[in-house]
Amino acid sequence: MLVIVTFKYPQLDVKYEGGQENMQKTLVLFNKTLVIGIIILLFGMCAYPSTGINIEKKYLNPISNGNILYVGGSGPNNYTSIQDAIDDANPGDTVFVFDESAPYMENIRIRKSIRLIGENKTTTIINSSSQTTIDIYNHDNILIKGFTLLNHCSSTDETYGVDLSFTENVTLTDTIIIGCHWGVHLAYCTNCSITNNEIRDGISGIELYHVDTSTLSGNHLTDNEFGIELNNARTNMISNNIFLNNGLYLVDYAYPNSIVGNSVNGKALLYLENESDMIIEDESAGQIILVGCNRIKMQNLDLSHATVGVEFINTDNCLLTNTTLQFNILGVFFLESCNMNTISYNYIDFNSYGIGVETYFAFTRNKIIGNSIRFNSYGGIYLNGIGNIVRNNVIENNSEGIVIIGGAFNLISKNVIRNNSRIGLEIFLSAFNLVKSNNIMQNERNAAFEVILGTVFFRNYWKPYLGFGPKVIWGSRWIFGGFDSYYGFPIFQIIPWIKFDWRPAKVPYDI
Numbered sequence: 001m002l003v004i005v006t007f008k009y010p011q012l013d014v015k016y017e018g019g020q021e022n023m024q025k026t027l028v029l030f031n032k033t034l035v036i037g038i039i040i041l042l043f044g045m046c047a048y049p050s051t052g053i054n055i056e057k058k059y060l061n062p063i064s065n066g067n068i069l070y071v072g073g074s075g076p077n078n079y080t081s082i083q084d085a086i087d088d089a090n091p092g093d094t095v096f097v098f099d100e101s102a103p104y105m106e107n108i109r110i111r112k113s114i115r116l117i118g119e120n121k122t123t124t125i126i127n128s129s130s131q132t133t134i135d136i137y138n139h140d141n142i143l144i145k146g147f148t149l150l151n152h153c154s155s156t157d158e159t160y161g162v163d164l165s166f167t168e169n170v171t172l173t174d175t176i177i178i179g180c181h182w183g184v185h186l187a188y189c190t191n192c193s194i195t196n197n198e199i200r201d202g203i204s205g206i207e208l209y210h211v212d213t214s215t216l217s218g219n220h221l222t223d224n225e226f227g228i229e230l231n232n233a234r235t236n237m238i239s240n241n242i243f244l245n246n247g248l249y250l251v252d253y254a255y256p257n258s259i260v261g262n263s264v265n266g267k268a269l270l271y272l273e274n275e276s277d278m279i280i281e282d283e284s285a286g287q288i289i290l291v292g293c294n295r296i297k298m299q300n301l302d303l304s305h306a307t308v309g310v311e312f313i314n315t316d317n318c319l320l321t322n323t324t325l326q327f328n329i330l331g332v333f334f335l336e337s338c339n340m341n342t343i344s345y346n347y348i349d350f351n352s353y354g355i356g357v358e359t360y361f362a363f364t365r366n367k368i369i370g371n372s373i374r375f376n377s378y379g380g381i382y383l384n385g386i387g388n389i390v391r392n393n394v395i396e397n398n399s400e401g402i403v404i405i406g407g408a409f410n411l412i413s414k415n416v417i418r419n420n421s422r423i424g425l426e427i428f429l430s431a432f433n434l435v436k437s438n439n440i441m442q443n444e445r446n447a448a449f450e451v452i453l454g455t456v457f458f459r460n461y462w463k464p465y466l467g468f469g470p471k472v473i474w475g476s477r478w479i480f481g482g483f484d485s486y487y488g489f490p491i492f493q494i495i496p497w498i499k500f501d502w503r504p505a506k507v508p509y510d511i
Contacts, residue, residue, distance in 0.1 A: 066092035066114075072101030082108055082116075082126065089114050097147075099123040108134045110142055118146035121174050129153055132160040133180070140168040148176040157181055161199070164189050172197060183224070186211045194219065205246065208233035215239075221246055225329055226307050230254035238262065243269065247287040247307035247328075251335065251358075255291050255313070264306050272296065290315040298323060309351075312338045319344070326350045331376070337362035344369045354380045354398065360406055361386055368393060379403055380420070383410065384430070390415060392511060397421075401443065404430045413437055416511050420444065427452045435460060439508045449475035449499065457501035461508045471501040 069085040070078045079085040082104050085095045094115040097104070102123060107130035110116065116134075118124030126133055127150040134149065136142060144162065151159040161177035164170055164186045171193040177183040183199035184206045186192060192214040199205040200222040207229040208214065215237045221227035227246035228238065233254050240261040247264045248271075255273065262269040264286030272278070276294040280301070287306040290296055293315045301323040303309035309325035312318065313335045324347045325331035331348040334341075334357045344367070348354040354376040357363050363385025370392045373380040379400040381390060384407040394416045395401045401420040404410060408431040417424040417440045424443035427433060432454040440446045441463040449455070452475070462471050478492040 066090065066094060068094045068096055071095060071097040072104075073098035074100075082106060086110060086112075086114065086116070097124055099125075103127045103150075105129065107132060110134065110136045111139050113139060113141040115143040116145070117143070118175075121146045121176055122148060124148065125150065127152055131156055131158065132163045134162045135160070136162070136164045136167055136170060138166045140170070142167070142170045144170075144172045145174050148178065149180070150178055151180050160185050161202075164192065167192065171195070177202070182207055183221075185209070186214070189214060193217075198222070200224065204229050207231065208236065212236060216241060220244070230257065233257065243287075243306070245305045245327075248289060249307050249329075250289060250291075250311060250313060259289075265304075289313070290318065293318065297321075304328065308333050309348075311335065312341060314338065316340055318342075321345050323347075329353065330356050332356070334359050334363055334366075338366065339364045340366065342367045342369065343371060346371045348372065348380075349374045349376070351376045352378050353382065356382045357384055360384050363388065363407070365389075367391070374398065383407070385410070389413070394418075394511070395420070395424075401425055404428065404433065406430055408432045410434075411436070414509060414511050415439070416441075417446075418442055423448055427455060431455065434458065437505070437509055439463075439511060441508070447473050449473065449497075450494070451476075451478055452499070455499070457499060459503050459505050460501050461505040462501065463508075465504060467506070471504040473499045473501065475499065 069089055071082050071085045072078060082097055083106055089095055089112065091113040094117060097118045099119045103125035105127055107128040108126065124146060125148045129152055131153050133151050134144065149161040153159050159180045161180040161183045162172055166188045168190045172184060173195045175197045177199045179201045181203045183202045184194055187209045189211045190213055194206060194216045196218040198220045202224045204226040205221040205224040205228060206216060209231045211233045212235045216228060217239045219241045221241060222244040224246040226249045227243045229249045231251050231254060234256060236257045238257055238259045243264040248269060259271040267286030268284065269287045270280060270285040271289045272293050273291040278296050280288065280298045282300050283302060285301060287303060288298060289311045291313045294317050296318040298320045299322050304324055304326040306328055308330045309328050309332060310320055311333045314337050316339045318341045321344045326347065326349050328351045330353050331351040332343055332355045336359055338359050348371055354373040355368060365387045368381065368390045373393055373395045374397050376398045380395040380398040381402045383404045386407050386409055388410045390402065391413045396416060396418040398420045399422045401417040401424040402412060404427045406429050410433045412435045415438045417438055420443045423445045424440050425447045427449045429451050431452065434456050436458045438460045440460050446462060457473060465471055475497050476494050477497040478494055481491045481493045483490055
């Protein structure tokens with residue numbers, strides 16, 4: 001019997017004429033040959049160098065896969081400039097950058113919805129001489145992945161690794177950013193994703209300014225002054241980031257956000273919102289941020305190298321004691337309304353600022369007692385508000401010892417204010433304070449003031465001091481000088497003025 005069989009494969013027709021038994025043998029032989037051929041073909045595809053590369057589908061624009069434009073390498077028609085490829089790309093395209101032609105000495109501007117992907121994040125290097133290495137403005141649905149970003153601009157120290165403004169749905173992932181003032185800066189952005197990046201040796205690793213519903217996750221932030229900075233940023237997810245020698249900083253309405261699973265120097269970044277009646281102790285945290293909290297006790301901790309050791313925001317009746325806060329930008333920071341908190345018997349040394357306050361008149365009846373506040377490069381204590389007590393602290397070898405700005409009725413008593421390189425005590429636009437029984441000694445300038453209605457200096461020990469009569473304290477005051485002829489605003493003139501410590505102490509106090 002004659003059997004005719006035809007096998008149908010793409011670009012393959014095999015016709016056989018013969019008996020049924022021979023047909024079966026031929027089928028077996030053909031199938032083996034086909035399998036071997038496919039294996040050889042696959043090995044050939046892996047071994048043969050190509051200018052093409054597989055782009056992971058999860059990063060593709062769901063609307064269009066687009067075309068791939070190649071930069072660098074040795075393929076035909078490859079671009080030598082990343083920017084040229086971006087300029088020629090259409091929305092939905094991918095610009096793929098080979099590492100063998102790195103570093104690319106250019107600054108990148110993206111004004112269309114594309115994917116910019118580097119071959120290897122450690123070897124695909126972009127080094128810009130402009131202020132911004134990658135600039136994205138007012139365009140959405142962009143992916144950046146797989147680069148090392150540097151900046152050697154010499155005309156400004158305010159450099160950016162990636163600057164995003166007025167954008168939505170931008171993803172930056174698997175990228176290394178080194179030595180930029182702002183590693184990643186987002187302003188007026190929504191639904192952006194900054195994930196699994198390494199950002200180091202800058203001023204601000206990631207800053208969010210008026211940003212919402214975005215995700216910062218899995219990033220490694222190392223040796224920046226501020227690891228992540230949130231400024232008017234709300235409803236964002238900040239999760240599973242690793243901070244080393246920096247931390248998280250909140251300023252100006254940066255809540256609510258979801259902040260979970262982050263670590264600072266190998267310990268938990270403890271973010272508490274609207275919590276009360278808790279004790280935090282014994283090395284359990286590397287940084288603490290309290291938002292809307294009440295009656296939280298923090299003791300026996302080391303909150304150093306963390307940008308801000310402890311941050312209080314709208315938080316009352318809390319205690320921080322027996323804790324080391326060193327090598328931060330701010331040892332302790334109070335923001336917005338904070339009342340009746342106590343900072344006692346801590347080591348607040350070697351920071352840029354020891355204790356900082358930005359609450360104005362809502363900072364009331366807090367106590368700063370018995371702390372070592374030394375070697376802070378800018379200032380020991382910055383204070384404002386009403387009815388606060390600063391007592392029994394050693395405040396020495398800072399640039400400025402105590403600076404009071406605004407407020408009234410504060411008590412500064414029995415502190416050692418010594419060897420501060422600019423000024424020991426300065427009071428500005430603050431009224432009815434009592435400065436009593438302090439040792440104010442050997443500062444570059446012991447005390448100064450500007451407009452301190454009703455403030456009294458009483459029985460402080462001053463050095464240098466002549467040893468008899470009242471101690472003269474030089475400052476200035478404002479006098480009314482008429483009205484501005486164009487706007488009608490009142491004009492004040494600043495003139496020299498003096499106040500007195502009428503009964504200065506003859507010997508230093510034992511504090």
